[in-house]
Amino acid sequence: MNKEWSEQNKRMQSLIKKADTFNEGKDVLFELRNDLMNTMLSFKDDLDREDYDAMPFMNADGYHSKNIAYSLWHIFRIEDIVANTLVCGDEEILFSGKYQSRINSPIITTGNELVKGQISDFTKQLDIDELYSYIADVKKCTENIIRNLTFNDLKIKVMNERREELKALSVVSSDENAVWLIDYWCNKDLRGLIQMPFSRHWIMHTEACLRIKNKLK
Known part of the structure; x- marks a missing residue:
């Protein structure tokens, strides 16, 4: 892990x-998030x-086996879902901003269910400029939510009705590579969600993107 990002994360x-x-x-x-966003x-x-x-590491194990467009979509779909549906009970930016059609995405999920060639088939359809607009809006929204949190809020866990709302939205695939996310998120308190997905998740996927970029260039 990038030493500077790792130290920022530990300090936070x-x-x-x-x-x-x-x-x-x-x-x-x-x-930390600004530094990572600047890299993106x-x-x-x-x-x-x-x-x-491009997927130069398609057959590898790890986040670098994906591609950069997928990574951007994945980071911010997860953040949008967790911040809005689970933490706040609000409409996700993907829907309120009509971003699925703007980005031209065939899916509304996190993408965890996609493997190998399915990933590039998916990302070739995306409008990258609109994807960047989406990630900027999600980042801004999440940081407004975090800004308003109090210390005592950190112990709050996801309410069961929001778990059910998440399931009803079908934004997490029922595929075995994705469905585990629901329990993973819903068993965390808000402090745990700040770590995953609001900070460390960004680091891992951004580092994977850099590895892909360096291989290409």
């Missing part, structure tokens, strides 16, 4: 454990459209 986790440093911890989280935005200058679909 330490700070949000205490009430008197909680707000400082949120600031560190936002700094840099791809727009460094990559051609077809590079977003």
Whole structure:
């Protein structure tokens, strides 16, 4: 893991454990997310459209076996689902912003169910500029939610009715590679969700994207 990002993440986790440093911890989280977002935005200058679909490590184990467009979609679909459906009980940005049609996505799920060639078949259909608009809107929304959290909120777990709403939306595939996410998220408190998916999940997939980019360039 990138040493600087790892240290930021560790520092944030330490700070949000205490009430008197909680707000400082949120600031560190936002700094980390801004650094990671800047890396994602840099791809727009460094990559051609077809590079977003390239899978140079298709047969490997790990996040780098996907492609960059998939990774962007996946990071922010998960964040949109968790922040809005599970934490707030609000409409997801994908739906309120009519982003499925804008991005031209054939799916509304996280994409966990897709494997190998299915991934590039999916991402070749995406409007990358609209995908970047989506990720910016999701990031802004999530950070507004986090900004309004109090220290005591961190112990709150996902309400059961929101779990049921999540299932009803069909935004997590019933495929075995995806359906486990529901229990994974719903068994966490808000502090756990700040780690996964609002920080560490970003790091892992951004590092995978950099590995793909470096292989291509």
